[in-house]
Amino acid sequence: MNTALNFHANPVEPAPALATADFFDVASQLPEHERQKLADMRAFLTQNIRPHAAEYWTRDEFPHHLLRALGDHGFGEIELEPGSRLFKGLVYAELARADLSLSTLVGIHNELIVGGLMEAGSPEQQARWIPLLRTFRAVGSFALTEPEHGSDIAKGLCTTATREGDEWVINGFKRWIGGATFADFLLVFARDTADHEVKGFLVETNRPGVSAHKIQHKTALRIIPNADITLDQVRIPLANALPGAANFSATNVLLRNSRAWVGWEAAGAQMATFDVVHHYATTREQFGHPLAEFQLVQQPIAKILGNATASLAMMAQLARLQEEGRLQMEHAALVKASTTTLARESAQLGRGLLGGNGILADREMGKIFADVEAIYTYEGTYEVNSLIVGRAVTGASAFV
Numbered sequence: 001m002n003t004a005l006n007f008h009a010n011p012v013e014p015a016p017a018l019a020t021a022d023f024f025d026v027a028s029q030l031p032e033h034e035r036q037k038l039a040d041m042r043a044f045l046t047q048n049i050r051p052h053a054a055e056y057w058t059r060d061e062f063p064h065h066l067l068r069a070l071g072d073h074g075f076g077e078i079e080l081e082p083g084s085r086l087f088k089g090l091v092y093a094e095l096a097r098a099d100l101s102l103s104t105l106v107g108i109h110n111e112l113i114v115g116g117l118m119e120a121g122s123p124e125q126q127a128r129w130i131p132l133l134r135t136f137r138a139v140g141s142f143a144l145t146e147p148e149h150g151s152d153i154a155k156g157l158c159t160t161a162t163r164e165g166d167e168w169v170i171n172g173f174k175r176w177i178g179g180a181t182f183a184d185f186l187l188v189f190a191r192d193t194a195d196h197e198v199k200g201f202l203v204e205t206n207r208p209g210v211s212a213h214k215i216q217h218k219t220a221l222r223i224i225p226n227a228d229i230t231l232d233q234v235r236i237p238l239a240n241a242l243p244g245a246a247n248f249s250a251t252n253v254l255l256r257n258s259r260a261w262v263g264w265e266a267a268g269a270q271m272a273t274f275d276v277v278h279h280y281a282t283t284r285e286q287f288g289h290p291l292a293e294f295q296l297v298q299q300p301i302a303k304i305l306g307n308a309t310a311s312l313a314m315m316a317q318l319a320r321l322q323e324e325g326r327l328q329m330e331h332a333a334l335v336k337a338s339t340t341t342l343a344r345e346s347a348q349l350g351r352g353l354l355g356g357n358g359i360l361a362d363r364e365m366g367k368i369f370a371d372v373e374a375i376y377t378y379e380g381t382y383e384v385n386s387l388i389v390g391r392a393v394t395g396a397s398a399f400v
């Protein structure tokens with residue numbers, strides 16, 4: 001460990017207003033047992049994850065023991081356990097409130113890896129991986145994006161899968177793949193050279209021909225490593241193909257759900273922003289008064305709280321659509337684009353409100369400010385999600 005860095009023993013003092021970041025008390029819609037469970041999970045995150053995140057973020061280091069601890073507290077099995085969509089969404093928001101990097105890993109894990117296996121995996125694939133995944137004794141990475149294809153991945157995807165006897169041979173490159181430097185397997189999307197459909201395959205990372213290199217010098221989400229992947233003549237058994245992912249529409253279902261999850265993440269990032277600015281404005285004095293007494297300080301605090309409240313309200317209604325089986329891609333795209341934009345605005349205001357301390361990761365605000373840039377881009381950029389909404393409401397596709 002690098003002991004040269006001089007962190008506060010407990011860099012994030014608990015803000016006095018943790019409860020009020022959910023200003024309209026969206027959590028009150030939960031039944032009592034879910035409210036209690038959410039409170040327990042929040043307490044675990046506040047005490048065990050949030051105070052340590054800035055240190056690992058600054059070191060650009062992944063804390064494996066914290067992932068194990070998250071697994072021991074049920075965060076690896078959010079999509080496997082019973083519970084309302086609102087409860088699960090608020091758990092995702094609390095995770096993001098504690099730290100956006102770990103929230104990214106946990107969200108991808110639940111929505112895209114566990115979700116992908118449950119949605120499209122064979123009974124054998126589920127039996128092999130799900131018991132390990134639910135406690136984070138195994139980790140999978142979602143490998144869709146490529147160096148030359150991000151927003152246009154559906155049409156542009158170049159990685160190939162060729163059937164040879166009783167094996168598939170996978171060739172290609174993937175980029176930005178979260179957690180892939182330590183994952184046990186990759187969920188790789190590759191184009192079948194026979195029928196040109198994009199299909200899903202489980203590729204164990206210890207197979208010959210698989211290599212992962214950490215992308216260096218990231219200025220956001222520094223706790224979770226993202227990797228460039230090379231797949232060079234990688235041979236997997238036929239049984240590693242996901243039977244339910246034989247074309248891109250299977251991926252679309254997963255992407256719809258994961259965009260909804262990012263909406264919750266953005267809401268959580270705004271709750272964290274509120275926690276930090278509220279604490280700072282009520283404890284920091286200038287001109288002989290707490291900052292909170294100045295009108296020009298109260299206005300951005302109200303704006304940040306308004307943005308968080310609007311995001312939570314939007315997400316609560318999205319959860320209801322999801323419960324009723326009415327969630328469409330354009331709903332998920334709208335919340336993803338809107339809530340991440342609000343998170344970005346709030347983080348900018350919060351950064352300013354903390355003055356010089358606003359650019360420090362160990363005062364939390366600098367970390368949130370940097371991290372919201374990444375959630376604004378992944379799971380479909382702001383522009384791409386806007387185009388999905390635009391296509392749905394105008395009937396005209398602006399995609400070329």
Ligand SMILES: Cc1cc2nc3c(=O)[nH]c(=O)nc-3n(C[C@H](O)[C@H](O)[C@H](O)COP(=O)(O)OP(=O)(O)OC[C@H]3O[C@@H](n4cnc5c(N)ncnc54)[C@H](O)[C@@H]3O)c2cc1C
Nearest residue numbers: 142143144145150151176177178374378379380381383384
């Ligand atoms: C931190 C991080 C983690 C990620 N994790 C994963 C992961 O685990 N697995 C995975 O598969 N991928 C992952 N990604 C990839 C992510 O999904 C892509 O970055 C995203 O889809 C955008 O692709 P791109 O970066 O190639 O940008 P590009 O597609 O090159 O876009 C560049 C810019 O052009 C704009 N643009 C593109 N097309 C249009 C258009 N038609 N009209 C208007 N504007 C347009 C975009 O909005 C953007 O502003 C991650 C990315 C990041 C940054």
